Amino acid sequence: MFKRACLPLVVGLVVLAVAGCTGKGHEETAAVTTKPAPPATSSVRARACTPDNSHQDVPRTAPRQVHWERFKGVAVPFSPSVGPLIVQGDIARCYAHTPRGALFAAVQISVRLDRSAGWQKILGQQVVDGEGKAAYARVRAAGQVVPAGEAAQITGFRIVSYTPQTAVVGTVSRDPAHGGRMARTTTVRWDGDWKLAPTPQGSTGSAPQAVDSLSGYVFWGGFGPSQP
Template identity: 30%
Template sequence: MTEPTVNEDQNPLTKPKFIISAVVVAIIVALGIILALLPKGGGNPATEPSNSGSTSASTQPSAAAAASVCGLPSGDQAKPATTPTDTKWELVGKIAAPTSPTQFGPGKTEANGLRSCFAHSPTGALYAGANIVILASSGHNDLVLRYLTVDSPERDKMLGSSSPSGSSGGPSFQLAGFKLTDYTGDRAVIEYGFKVSNGTFGSLPVVLQWSGGDWKAVPPASGQPEGKQLADLSGFIPWEGV
């Protein structure tokens, strides 16, 4: 697709101080503290498991720890290296959310909009993070904080100031791809890529932890989520519903 021509002197997206695109700002505001920074501390991320069918014992969840709140099987523990082929899509507000109710999740969808119960696997984490981002960006921030966020002082602090999320009047966005950068059995780090209606692209990392039989977002102790504007989605595995 041909990119629109813009005047760089007039376009704020080209100015150095404008670090992230308008849609990523909207996502960050919507998610608040539930989206985490990539791990800090100076160390390198744990070695990523192979994308082959085999999985090391260190990343294979035990039967007790893997138990899903709605009985979804853990399934394949290999990181997805291609677009999940059996994904179906449902609109949450105006954003298409991935769904695979009997395999990866959400295994439970409530009348109030809550989408929960994801498989204890890399692909289950992929579905969980996408649904969390989309829920919180579609007017369900309070539900995400209460039920899909790891218990912590940061979460409790956000609950006291939570308000309905979602933006109006600005550019809309859709999930378009992912990079599963780290997976260690009970923890996943996933970067999601987004297409924006104004022709730009953005990405946002999400850290997830297996807790209480489901994947939940990890609140950062401090700092801001590292959302950023991208020239394109090169390097992302395509994954989109619209």
Template identity: 30%
Template structure:
């Protein structure tokens, strides 16, 4: 299925429209999240958004995926991120254990084949799908595109819940905080990743049909954000 640039932009923008619906002056706007919910200090936070040290480029020695697949449990609490490097305005959790253990330019690869690895992959792919390189690498049924990058939405991850899991696919909802008209609000994005060709991948039909929705707090979700 061939996707137009307008269609992708609409999908990327729809979350901010949902956010606008809950904070942008409607008849019943949702309140801004309490400080302890929107910026938790104990939700698996690692270091700051800045990447610590140079990004390791792939070599013959580092090309083999070193992510740890041994823990197949669905995480009962927020996994610890070793850092939260900035990806076009969004902090993305990274882990030496669960991935991505290789970061080269826009494309970050090597996530563990586990529920936690899938969670880290989803948290990266949600903002990264705006990149042409990432779509070519991770959207399994999308043709190569020369349309260029799309606008990267600037929102910060606040929490998640895993809604389905087996060894071939993991479905999660990722809750992001963003701002519109000077007010902040929370938006939940459903994301499903599929284990294909030794990596977690996205399906184009899922991206096109995603339906983010506004939430008023993190009840029912696990808090997960930079500390």
């Protein structure tokens, strides 16, 4: 999430406090645990990279057993079965090779890439090679990170398309700086783990489009508006 110098705001993926869902924007009761993320220098989980790849169905409700941690003011999801199972510095990796794994990777990688001061390392390890990767590097180097208090927060998701090789994840976010909801898509591809595929324009996702509701999306998220 960063601003391009002298260019329109690029809104990245981030997260809002919510509970489970029905897939049509209707709220259910669900337990969501939250805690602040530890400093990047000590954020290391020394567990094996053995995610659960058994659930190949496309999720129609909010994933369970999820907790949320802030990354540079933005909440990102964690699951002991879906991932990320390994966090080293600002890099979070090891996701299930499933639709849920693609969802978590799309949120985690895009948020971290847009907000980390060490984005070049994330770009090198968790972004697929190609025109989009080169374009992102140019745009990011010339941009500014959106302050935590102005960062948009995810309120819902849907899996637009999924194959074991490529997944397109749709998200709806609430923008605390400008109000309203914005929808966009993010693409990830499998290369031993899920990796982000930036747009040819150098963004982590498609251009945000205003939406009036969460209709067609699963109600999902972890925190309210960010604080610096």
